[in-house]
Amino acid sequence: MSTKIPTTVITGFLGAGKTTLVRHLLAHAKGKRIALIINEFGDIGVDKDVLAGCGDETCREDDMIELANGCICCTVADDFIPTMKALIAREERPDHIVIETSGLALPQPLIRAFNWPEIKAEVTIDGVVTVADAAALAEGRFAANEDAVDAQRRLDAMLDHETPLGELFEDQMVAADMIVLNKTDLVTEADLQAVETQLRTQMRKGTSIIRAANGEVDAAALLGLGIGTEDDLMGRESHHELEHAGEPHEHDDFDSFSVTLPAGPARDTLLATITETIAAYDVLRLKGFAAIPGAKARLAIQAVGPRVNAYFDRPWREGEVRETRLVVIGESPLDRAGIEARLKTLAEAA
Structure with a gap:
């Protein structure tokens, strides 16, 4: 075991805070050289851009590898295995x-996939x-408890759908060796205990x-958990595996696409339109970067359901095209x- 490269798999539902967690981890790795594999679901690599530049000493840009060809669980043979073999073959292997x-x-x-012979060794x-x-x-969303979901439906249009989200959440919970309950600062102690x-x-x-x-x-x-997952x-089987004897799943229940726009309207106008679009089209997740007129830095946008957060993450680089790039994810x-038309109309009117 001591000769093997330890690997931490970080999973979680849309907008739970995985990228924020990884960013903090890289910045506080205490000298460990970390190689980072990012599985971005969408047409543009938003998460890699967010992480680039943080923790330079422990995770250099050439240590960041992005798999943008769809869900990693569907592209194990085509993308993941070759990526891992390339990391293993490096003269200077990651810690x-x-x-x-x-x-x-x-x-x-x-x-x-970690039991493939060329990986397991x-x-x-x-x-x-x-x-x-x-x-x-705490609000009853993204949970398997149908009673809690039903109780929230009149308050949150996102919960009007009979979807596989609850099962997906359960599958990620049952696979975990550790659960990081994030955003606890937004919840009361009583609600935290209930969660x-x-x-x-x-x-x-x-x-x-x-x-x-x-x-x-x-x-x-x-x-350093050292679990050897x-x-x-045993006991980590997904709903699909239990119901279909291990047959691979597909993501037919989700759609994902990207929208590229020229430098758009003022920050408040853009965020208001994004909020309205999410509500009108039942968008589960929206993320990306926006070019705001007069701003020297790009605006990072992270939206989960009705909550939209935005902050200027870094200055525009010399020669970098100042445009707005957004990834939209939702149920199929x-x-x-309609979504593209609404956003593009806004950009054209600016």
Whole structure:
């Protein structure tokens, strides 16, 4: 085991805070050289751009590898295995590998891939960390409890659908060796205790819960678990595996596409339109970067349901095209034409 490269798999539902957690981890890795594999579900690599430049000493840009050809659990043979083999073959091997999966990913196929002979001899899963959104769970969203979901439907249009989201959430919980309950600063202590009680009904015995705000978790708590998850598969089966004897799943229940716009309207106008678009078209997740007239920095946008957050993350680089790039994710079928038309009309009117 000591000769194998430990790997941490970080999973979690859309907008739970995986990228924020990884960013904090890289900045506080205490000298460990970390290779980062990012599984971006969408046409443009937003997450890699967010992470680039943080933790330079421990995760250089050439240590960041993006798999943008769809969910990592569906492209194990084509993308993941060759990527891992290339990392293993490097003369200067990383001390630790971190894999940030797409919010739509089922962890189980990825865990099993570590038993491929050419991977198993060199790499081991240090642990699977699932990030959960405490604020969303406290509101009854993205949970498997149908009674809680029904109680929230009149308050949140996102909950009007009979969807596979609850099962997906359960699958990510049951695969975890550790659950990071994020955004706890947005929830009362009583609600937090209720959320943790609910999570324990969906977790395997022995799984720990760590509370966090803004993805701030001590690197020592995430790295060095030494679990060897690939050899501990019992009880981690997904709903699909249990129902279909291990047949691979597909993402037909989700749509994802990108929209590119010229430098747009003022910040408040853009965010208001994004909020209206999310509500009108039942968008689950929207993220990207915007070019705001007169601003020297690009505006990073992260939206989960009705909550839209935005901040200027870095200055525009010399020669960089100043345009707005957004990834939209939602349940199939999304009205792509309608969403694009609304956003493009806004840009043209600016």
